[in-house]
Amino acid sequence: MVPKKRGIIDKLYPPGPKPGARGRVKNHCRKFWWCDLLVFAIIALIIVLPIIYVAIPKKAQSDLNASTLEVTEQDVTSPSPDGIHLKLVTVARSDSSFHPTIEGFQAALSLNDQAPFFYIDVPETKAEAVTDIIVDQDVEIANNESFNEYNRVVMNSEYFNVYLDGKTKIHQSGLPAISVDYNKKVTMKGLNKLQGLNITGIRILQGEDNILPDGSNMIGNVSIPNPSVMTLALGNVTMDLSVDDEPIGTCLLPDMILRPGENIVPMQGHVEQITVISLITSKYNDAVLPLSIVGNSSMINGQHLQYYEAAIQSNVIHVDLDVGPALAELGLNLTQITG
Numbered sequence: 001m002v003p004k005k006r007g008i009i010d011k012l013y014p015p016g017p018k019p020g021a022r023g024r025v026k027n028h029c030r031k032f033w034w035c036d037l038l039v040f041a042i043i044a045l046i047i048v049l050p051i052i053y054v055a056i057p058k059k060a061q062s063d064l065n066a067s068t069l070e071v072t073e074q075d076v077t078s079p080s081p082d083g084i085h086l087k088l089v090t091v092a093r094s095d096s097s098f099h100p101t102i103e104g105f106q107a108a109l110s111l112n113d114q115a116p117f118f119y120i121d122v123p124e125t126k127a128e129a130v131t132d133i134i135v136d137q138d139v140e141i142a143n144n145e146s147f148n149e150y151n152r153v154v155m156n157s158e159y160f161n162v163y164l165d166g167k168t169k170i171h172q173s174g175l176p177a178i179s180v181d182y183n184k185k186v187t188m189k190g191l192n193k194l195q196g197l198n199i200t201g202i203r204i205l206q207g208e209d210n211i212l213p214d215g216s217n218m219i220g221n222v223s224i225p226n227p228s229v230m231t232l233a234l235g236n237v238t239m240d241l242s243v244d245d246e247p248i249g250t251c252l253l254p255d256m257i258l259r260p261g262e263n264i265v266p267m268q269g270h271v272e273q274i275t276v277i278s279l280i281t282s283k284y285n286d287a288v289l290p291l292s293i294v295g296n297s298s299m300i301n302g303q304h305l306q307y308y309e310a311a312i313q314s315n316v317i318h319v320d321l322d323v324g325p326a327l328a329e330l331g332l333n334l335t336q337i338t339g
């Protein structure tokens with residue numbers, strides 16, 4: 001009765017010359033070692049393959065998803081109608097135990113749900129807990145309307161999100177390459193409408209000898225706070241000046257470069273002095289004019305930079321400009337003008 005029940009056992013573990021379980025195992029090992037090895041190998045593969053091809057890639061992707069990207073520096077220089085030079089310094093942070101190498105890849109930059117405005121080349125990176133990734137290249141504008149909108153958003157936002165998307169492979173020694181999606185939302189500070197812009201040290205120029213060759217009859221400085229990490233070469237920027245919707249002149253910020261932090265850039269402009277004087281005598285007797293400043297053009301070597309123009313034209317800046325000191329310097333006594 002016992003042998004019948006143990007049929008398969010007897011086959012795998014035949015009773016050998018030595019009695020008892022020990023002998024059976026010994027016999028089994030002699031006869032079926034290859035079979036066991038195969039079974040072991042298959043079981044190992046069944047366990048290991050999903051780990052290698054499913055669990056690890058999933059872990060790699062989710063660790064990548066959990067990592068963050070911060071832009072610490074963004075320099076936009078050499079602008080032309082078709083593109084710019086971009087230096088982007090970013091810090092990737094991850095608490096993953098993986099420290100793979102991420103292949104270099106092409107990444108699209110876009111605003112949410114919009115066509116990408118740039119494709120950039122992200123270099124090969126060895127991922128650590130904190131990893132600097134630097135992109136430094138000429139980039140062509142991929143889509144003008146998207147780039148215009150991006151610049152409007154940068155100009156008008158305190159914070160904004162930009163999306164970096166690409167596909168790449170990651171390599172961890174001993175493992176096959178793992179294909180991953182690299183999708184990051186990066187939150188950055190914008191220019192916040194250039195809030196806090198002010199005009200200082202304004203002087204009015206009179207007489208052939210003083211008026212500048214381009215006809216400018218007013219000079220001064222413009223102070224502009226830039227809360228972002230961006231350096232922007234904006235070209236020759238012109239602005240339209242008005243008071244109560246009445247144009248009073250234009251100004252030029254030559255070869256303007258906006259750097260992070262407080263900027264003081266020279267300004268020159270042409271103001272209609274008669275209009276200004278009549279505004280002071282009629283309405284603004286204290287000579288403090290509620291000036292509206294709106295961007296007009298951004299030019300480089302005689303060519304328009306439409307993406308910056310889109311941004312500066314979208315933002316109206318209000319400054320209370322005290323022209324009293326400038327008039328006094330000309331010998332014009334306010335109380336005499338305004339009677």
Ligand SMILES: *[C@@H]1O[C@H](CO)[C@@H](O)[C@H](O)[C@H]1NC(C)=O
Nearest residue numbers: 057058059061062063065183
């Ligand atoms: C990674 O994030 C994407 C969305 O960006 C999501 O579709 C995907 O399921 C995430 N993958 C893992 C493994 O968490």
Ligand SMILES: *[C@@H]1O[C@H](CO)[C@@H](O)[C@H](O)[C@H]1NC(C)=O
Nearest residue numbers: 081082141142143144145306
């Ligand atoms: C964007 O506009 C510039 C000039 O305004 C033009 O030279 C360029 O081809 C345009 N680029 C695209 C991608 O449409």
Ligand SMILES: *[C@@H]1O[C@H](CO)[C@@H](O)[C@H](O)[C@H]1NC(C)=O
Nearest residue numbers: 196197198199200201320322
């Ligand atoms: C702008 O500059 C003028 C002249 O320096 C100064 O009197 C004024 O307080 C400044 N305005 C602001 C809002 O900082």
Ligand SMILES: *[C@@H]1O[C@H](CO)[C@@H](O)[C@H](O)[C@H]1NC(C)=O
Nearest residue numbers: 200201202203219220221264
């Ligand atoms: C403008 O700023 C420069 C540098 O800060 C300074 O030397 C110059 O005197 C300022 N000009 C005026 C008109 O205030």
Ligand SMILES: *[C@@H]1O[C@H](CO)[C@@H](O)[C@H](O)[C@H]1NC(C)=O
Nearest residue numbers: 238240250294295296297313
């Ligand atoms: C820019 O200035 C020119 C010349 O002063 C003017 O004709 C034009 O309407 C202005 N454009 C904008 C958008 O303000």
Ligand SMILES: *[C@@H]1O[C@H](CO)[C@@H](O)[C@H](O)[C@H]1NC(C)=O
Nearest residue numbers: 235236254255299300301302
């Ligand atoms: C800016 O304008 C000035 C004066 O019009 C000119 O000399 C200079 O070359 C221009 N700069 C650029 C980058 O176009």
Ligand SMILES: *[C@@H]1O[C@H](CO)[C@@H](O)[C@H](O)[C@H]1NC(C)=O
Nearest residue numbers: 328331332333334335336337
């Ligand atoms: C301006 O003129 C008034 C009246 O003529 C005079 O009282 C005042 O002292 C003058 N102010 C200056 C700064 O010259």
